[in-house]
Amino acid sequence: MATSITAGASELRDITKMERIGAHSHIRGLGLDDRLEPRDNSQGMVGQAKARKAAGMILKMVQEGRIAGRAMLFAGPPSTGKTAIALGMAQTLGSDVPFTMIAASEVFSLSMSKTEALTQALRRSIGVRIxxxxxxxxxxxxxxxxxxxxxxxxxxxxxxxxxxxxxxxxxxxxxxxxxxxxxxxxxxxxxxxxxxxxxxxxxxxxxxxxxxxxxxxxxxxxxxxxxxxxxxxxxxVHTVSLHEIDVINSRTQGFLALFAGDTGEIKPELRAQINTKVQEWREEGKAEIIPGVLFIDEVHMLDIECFSFLNRALENDLSPLVVMASNRGMARIRGTKFRSPHGLPVDLLDRVLIVSTKPYTEEDIQQIIHIRCQEEDVTLTQDATTVLTRMAMDTTLRYALNLISCAQVLARKRKAEQVDVEDLRRGYTYFMDEKRSVKWLKDQQGSLMFEEIGGEDDVMDQS
The missing domain is CATH 2.40.50.360 (RuvBL1 DNA/RNA binding domain)
Incomplete structure (x- = not known):
């Protein structure tokens, strides 16, 4: 008897169209009109009209090359769209103007000094159009x-x-x-x-x-x-960043280091020579400097040495616009015992333009949920949208947005096309938000390890 051999059905997928859906993948720009007035719902941006308009005005000056060497700070509670506005700025600037995004804690985890890491980030944000x-x-x-x-x-x-x-x-x-x-x-x-x-x-x-x-x-x-x-x-016309010029000239295999990422520390003498050469090209009309944007998220995680370095770096001739974001109120400046607004030293705060972001209204949250559902290809019923909006108001916006894809999995299990209130409720029971997590910890009554809180160091860390 002949044995039948079955081959699994092959699946063809267009890899060019596969995209990872991220937390801010729905952001396409700042959602401003020609007069820099914010639209209610545009390019994935909702609410935060004042902050978006301020960012738009700053971008206009960046594009005209008039605001290099300045700094601005987005300050506001968590989940108020600080990173989203920064990404909107990046999308609006386009590919020609360099935009570098780093988290402040990255500076401490790299195999180089803190000042070198910041210098590389700053020079990555300055373009040279040759x-x-x-x-x-x-x-x-x-x-x-x-x-x-x-x-x-x-x-x-x-x-x-x-x-x-x-x-x-x-x-x-x-x-x-x-x-x-x-x-x-x-x-x-x-x-x-x-x-x-x-x-x-x-x-x-x-x-x-x-x-x-x-x-x-x-x-x-x-x-x-x-x-x-x-x-x-x-x-x-070639557009390269100053950091790329540094790397290519730093060693014999410098060009390959751009792809490997192992750039190491670059000597200040070499940077000084490159700056002189770029200035010569600029005077001869061969090159044009494009000051870009460096975005530092969670800027309160930098320490006093980094802040001192930034103060000096912002006064250099070749310096980009530095945009920072912080969700801290009165907080201790890292590396000192002093407390300061947003965790930044007062002398740096004096140099920055501060833009505040406010918590979203219920209507804004409903629009954001609608945009995220379109991005994640999820359909919510009208009741489910209302319930999820209420959840976001009671817990946090991030928690509510995380529940969307979880609820979709639960809806598919019961072979439903739309996510209903029942799916959201089940997801809400499976995954705790921050408030319920704290309540659960209190209910445990010391059954977890390392719960002892005491001493000045712990209190200081908590503050």
Whole structure:
């Protein structure tokens, strides 16, 4: 009797469209109009109108290059959108203006000094736009001929390129043949070749070939055949951060260190030389400085030495806008016995523009829950939305948002399409919020370990 062999059904997944849904993945910008007025619900942002408008005004000055070397502080209770506003700022700035985001505690966990870690973060937030002229060959590929020797060791070839006005044949060497093969260049492609570096870029497929019976992917881009001369001089603009320039010049394998992440400490003398060179390029018109933004979350976790360093760093010529966030009230400055507003020294507070964030209203919370449900692809019934909003008011917004995906799992178990009040209630019984957790600890009556609280050190740590 023949044995039947069954193979599991294969599943094809488009990996380019897979995205991890994070806590702030719904943020697309600050949600401001052209006059910097905050919209009620836009680009994933809800409420916090004053804070968003303040952030928008600061961004406008950043884009005009007028507020480098300043600092601002978002201060407010937990779950009031401080990090969300910072991410909205990053999205609004776009990819051209550098935006670096660090948590203050990162400074202490890196294998380098605190000041070096902060210096690298500051220099990562300053972009240098370098302009240079280069010769490029641009046109539509008419034909590629490649001849191999009998052994296959040597390869020669000819490349025929045309524009609307002219056609030229180029002799190809082994390196260029390999580069064309790597880029999968075919007849009918419009390409650009950088003469100095030999880099080949595929600009797209020629419109003249759009009716050919070729197998084309969904991402095939059709472009016009270039006009004029095949060989042209073009101005190429590169944008790199000062930190990238530091790393590349710091050691022989510096370029690879950018990818490995093992940059180590960089000598101040080298940074001084790079600063001088960048200033020269700036005066000659070859480069332009783009002051970006450095966002330090939980800034009260820095110590007095870091704060002293920041005071000095903000006065440097090459300094970005430093945006900080803190949810502390009167707190001890780390590394001292003194208490100060937001856990920051008074001399640093004097330098910063402080923006306060306020707790969300019930209506704002309902809109945020609606946005998160769309982001996580969850459907709540009307009653469930009302109950979850009430939960967020009684507990915290973060706890309520965490319950959404938990409740969806429970709804799927009972084969329901929508999340109902019953699913939320079951999720609420499985997972405790902070208030119920504290109550549970008190009910345990000392059955847990290490519960003794006493002594000045413990009291100080708690404060």
């Amino acid at each position: 302009k240079e002229e280069t010769e490029i060959i641009e046109g539509e590929v008419v034909e590629i001929q490649i001849d191999r020797s009998l052994t296959g060791a040597t390869k020669t070839g000819k490349l025929t390129i045309k524009t609307t006005d002219m056609e030229t044949i180029y002799d190809l060497g082994t390196k260029m043949i390999d580069a064309l093969s790597k880029e999968k260049v075919l007849a009918g492609d419009v390409i650009a070749i950088d003469k100095t570096s030999g880099k080949i870029s595929k600009l797209g497929r020629s419109f003249a070939r759009s009716r050919d019976y070729d197998a084309m992917g969904a991402d095939t881009k059709f472009v016009q055949c270039p006009e004029g001369e095949i060989q042209k001089r073009k101005e190429v």
